[in-house]
Amino acid sequence: MTSSLRTGVRPRTGVRPTMKDVAAAAGVGLKTVSRVVNGESGVRDGTAERVREAIEALGFRRNDSARLLRTGRTASVALVLEDISDPFSSALSRAVEQVAAAEGCLLFTGSSGERADRERELALAFCARRVDGLIVVPAGDDHRYLLPEIASGTPVVFLDRPAGGIDADAVLSDNAGGARRGTAHLIAHGHRRIGFVGDLRAIHTAAERERGYRAAMAEAGLPVDDRWVDCGPTDRARVGEAVRRLTAGPDAVTALFTANNRVTLAALHHLPAERRPAVVGFDDLELADLLTPGLTVVAQDPAALGALAARRLFARLAGDVGAPACLEVPTTLIPRGSGEIRS
């Protein structure tokens, strides 16, 4: 790979220059090189200059991994997500990265794909690399496997969903409150028959949003027909089938609450052209305001969620030993048209 470097440099492939090479090239002792590399005092200006020239000429770089290993810190944190390519996950990641960067830390990321075994595998692999701290968007519901890591001093903060089986810091959206407000918005526009299309019930956020929907219906004294509630995987086939079933026939619902970004996206592709139901979605989408009608959503704030989780993690690393807390980030109802269609 280095055979055709355009610059004419002919470095020794595969061999990193050592401090010894620098010492030899600069005609000084190893200790002097070490002092210059680590910014310690006690080296004369002219000598330090010679050492720096040798470092530059040889392309010497300090091995941070080895150095950090000796300090007991790796200046890295890790984030286990559901899927980095999902816009919600990637916004979380960016926010965590920004806080980590301000703390001089690099970030590992890994996607669990909503699989508990992969979450565990990734989390433990990051811990085995001795990351200083870990943020986990849980796929599973039993996090006792992290107890030895927490016990030995690696703080763990859970994000988007709480930990299972252990008492740990968590940063969550106000899922139930947001769904309640979104459903109440539909009720306020005259709807009585409102369908709920959600994610798998085993997922904490999905269950919380269903709870919010049911709370709003109960507060308005409206019964919920069990056939109006459809929970399951978020693929287009299943969501499409749910939407078709809910919006057809004499018993059709007049409004839909779609409980996450993928459900909403799939549902929008399967709305009936006639007697179009009102729709409020949980999670904002990038072109939501350009649709006809605009898409009314209950927006989460992934940047705030990620930043809060990262700040919590660094507070723990800085020595905060207070009891684990669950921090909640508010959601925002954004009316744009689809949720204001009257029944």
Add this chain to the structure above:
Amino acid sequence: MTSSLRTGVRPRTGVRPTMKDVAAAAGVGLKTVSRVVNGESGVRDGTAERVREAIEALGFRRNDSARLLRTGRTASVALVLEDISDPFSSALSRAVEQVAAAEGCLLFTGSSGERADRERELALAFCARRVDGLIVVPAGDDHRYLLPEIASGTPVVFLDRPAGGIDADAVLSDNAGGARRGTAHLIAHGHRRIGFVGDLRAIHTAAERERGYRAAMAEAGLPVDDRWVDCGPTDRARVGEAVRRLTAGPDAVTALFTANNRVTLAALHHLPAERRPAVVGFDDLELADLLTPGLTVVAQDPAALGALAARRLFARLAGDVGAPACLEVPTTLIPRGSGEIRS
């Protein structure tokens, strides 16, 4: 943080159990523990079982960082992106992650925010951690700073944009070809006055797409008025101003080629309601098919780009010493309505 663990375990905070602790608990020698931990033979079943029980009871975990440091590999690779929260970047990241995971490698990610100094800082920080390999989406145009890393055996693959000043592997979209096809599509629908709204010209992909646009116009024998070409930052204010200028007055263009996802998004918010121009965008958007009219795009394949770059990196790690190559991934024109509006 561990004071209120619900499980009743009272681990020693901040102290990781060592192999010595495991040996003492199991009543065996250190070498025996080491054999079990590293999966070596020569330990009787009953003894191995006792060691595994002690490992479980104490929560002992092998320190992969130290172990890997001795092998000279860290089983980690790093990806420097423009912005992990951008859908194109996050799709690249997911693809790289999947290839890395199949190779047993963890992934570091970092966002340069389109700043050359930050790209350099991140890339060198990852190298100082001795990542096994590096994938860079360049923000800057001079990558000679990576020569010492490449020389000492860390392969680097450039993604989305080529390296500057060094000869290195690169995986790119067919930017010029895609823009040419998109522009030719507008010409085929009767347009003669076609505006081009692009990113900063200093960015390789932006310059390539402008080249493709100009090539299509030249092939059709159409002159390009310099006022039709507007390049600059992708924020809404600047793109909005460009769209308003291009689509107003007697000299208005009848079609727009918007040269990346952020430009397209901003442009869609500023299209005139009357005499709506045809639009073809470079990059697909999640709700593009649900707009009215649907958005015609030249779609990139970020999953293929990321996977190809990662496979190239692992081929280098596996010993491929062939000359650096530039690999190109094709783009796809997806007609959905906005690009088929006739002049």
